[in-house]
Amino acid sequence: MDINDVYVRKKHALQVFFTSVRKTAPAELLTCKGCGGVFSKEQAQEETFICPSCGAYLPMTPQDRLALVCDDGSFRELRIRAPKDDPLEFPEYRGRLSATRSKTQQKDAIVCGTARIDGLETAVAVMDSRFFMGSMGTAVGHAVCTLTEHAARKKLPLVIFCCSGGARMQEGIFSLMQMASTAAAVERFKNAGGFFLTVLCDPTMGGVSASFAFLGDIIAAEPGALIGFAGPRVITQTIGGTLPEGFQRAEWQLENGMIDLLLPRKRQKEAIARLLRLNRPVKDGAAFFREEE
Amino acid sequence: MEHSITAYDRVKAARDPARPSVDAYVSALFEDFVEICGDRLGKNDGSILCGIGFFHRLPVTVIGHRKGHTTEENIRFNFGMSGPEGYRKAIRAMKQAEKFGRPVICFVDTPGAYPGIEAENKGQAAAIAESLACLSGLTVPIVSVITGEGGSGGALALAAGDRVYMLENAIYSVLSPEGFAAILWKDAQRAPEAAQAMKLTAEELLSVGICDGIIGEGEALFQNVDDTLRKALTELCPLKTKALLRLRTDRYRRFTGPAVRSQEAPNA
Ligand SMILES: [Zn+2]
Numbered sequence: 272m273d274i275n276d277v278y279v280r281k282k283h284a285l286q287v288f289f290t291s292v293r294k295t296a297p298a299e300l301l302t303c304k305g306c307g308g309v310f311s312k313e314q315a316q317e318e319t320f321i322c323p324s325c326g327a328y329l330p331m332t333p334q335d336r337l338a339l340v341c342d343d344g345s346f347r348e349l350r351i352r353a354p355k356d357d358p359l360e361f362p363e364y365r366g367r368l369s370a371t372r373s374k375t376q377q378k379d380a381i382v383c384g385t386a387r388i389d390g391l392e393t394a395v396a397v398m399d400s401r402f403f404m405g406s407m408g409t410a411v412g413h414a415v416c417t418l419t420e421h422a423a424r425k426k427l428p429l430v431i432f433c434c435s436g437g438a439r440m441q442e443g444i445f446s447l448m449q450m451a452s453t454a455a456a457v458e459r460f461k462n463a464g465g466f467f468l469t470v471l472c473d474p475t476m477g478g479v480s481a482s483f484a485f486l487g488d489i490i491a492a493e494p495g496a497l498i499g500f501a502g503p504r505v506i507t508q509t510i511g512g513t514l515p516e517g518f519q520r521a522e523w524q525l526e527n528g529m530i531d532l533l534l535p536r537k538r539q540k541e542a543i544a545r546l547l548r549l550n551r552p553v554k555d556g557a558a559f560f561r562e563e564e
Numbered sequence: 565m566e567h568s569i570t571a572y573d574r575v576k577a578a579r580d581p582a583r584p585s586v587d588a589y590v591s592a593l594f595e596d597f598v599e600i601c602g603d604r605l606g607k608n609d610g611s612i613l614c615g616i617g618f619f620h621r622l623p624v625t626v627i628g629h630r631k632g633h634t635t636e637e638n639i640r641f642n643f644g645m646s647g648p649e650g651y652r653k654a655i656r657a658m659k660q661a662e663k664f665g666r667p668v669i670c671f672v673d674t675p676g677a678y679p680g681i682e683a684e685n686k687g688q689a690a691a692i693a694e695s696l697a698c699l700s701g702l703t704v705p706i707v708s709v710i711t712g713e714g715g716s717g718g719a720l721a722l723a724a725g726d727r728v729y730m731l732e733n734a735i736y737s738v739l740s741p742e743g744f745a746a747i748l749w750k751d752a753q754r755a756p757e758a759a760q761a762m763k764l765t766a767e768e769l770l771s772v773g774i775c776d777g778i779i780g781e782g783e784a785l786f787q788n789v790d791d792t793l794r795k796a797l798t799e800l801c802p803l804k805t806k807a808l809l810r811l812r813t814d815r816y817r818r819f820t821g822p823a824v825r826s827q828e829a830p831n832a
Contacts, residue, residue: 450724458700498689
């Protein structure tokens, strides 16, 4: 399953036309959660999945996101053997899991692979908020670790688009262990000289933010994304008050020194490519000046 | 009756304010203990105790969640709920232990990391993530004992080491049973049922390898903890750094399934 897409530059907008994408019915409509506006998939793609009326993020699949940042047809999905389902044997979980799988056409809440971003070969993962709110259970943890190990072996930079409500409750303590395993995997990758970029999308919370998401060499975020450890509801219940306007949003986190930069959708690919180029290892610094002469 | 103890009975026992806190373990097990304070960034979080002491003449670093027994103590220790400053102090203590080659012993007893505005503003998520990253590469043995509540990422931040032991009435879970029931069933009253489904008792966690051993409570509690720590360190201290880190990585990696070589799908 790869994305067979064609980019066409038109004025300043980046338009994406899909020549063949599985399961994308031509009449697929997306509803904006912000204003209730309804858009065709093509319109949404043109607007980089941002509602033209109210500015809210429109629902998108991992494939939609990959199409926004990867070079045409360059994405190769990593087939990662998923661990056994339902380690906790939690009531009704298996049924909900298979229903979500057939609805989203995804195995779990993450898609991993390699792609070129402006010509640069990169290991990429995209989390899928439609799949149990993008929560991390054993399948996501295993995928993040496996992709990270793959990136280390192939000496590729690693970019993860994070989007998650936190730990997968239905997998209980096994989800908690994924925080330790993913943190360990990215730490090893970074210590071996790999460049790790995380892009925190709306929302990035709990067990994902408190593990690999906040361990990027560079931590970027999409404007307006909700980012934090505890959710706003839990905090208001604990402190018994209201939260300040803009609390835990990407701009707030930038102001508090928790993230490096904002990455708006429109020029995201360009910005990511620039970060990848800037963070390549330098071996012989003086050689760069010799070449100039 | 032994067989009639429910998971929720364990939850209640784990939360009993009369349970010994980290200070009791420190005075019972370590000699010449010196507390070290502060994150060097502007705060000393009272909810995590850090220090250095002798364990059978071996210098060790001790880190533990701190709960109080009086109202004044509870406020000072924030009921064992730490902020980012606490985890950053713990990281500082771990790095210092690494420098001198001394093992790290953690006592875990927290309902979870504190969910508050200031904690979020100062990077609760980042601090826990950094603690996990630090533990994963620390070149000295790390032994954790869950003495009461092992709540969520706030507990894991001091429990992602080489060995994790649990007291017989300790619990360890992704979230409190109340929070779990509230999220999944929209009904916090169903906490006892949640506790049952979550597999949070020492026995259940031993059976899946998340816990390495159960420590008996009662009169001999401190002696039992002493024996367990001594045995664990006797096994871990002789290991070469590479082997120690390999075993630690595998310990957590195996909960995600085997580290198989991934295959790239063909393009077409
Ligand atoms: Zn809208």
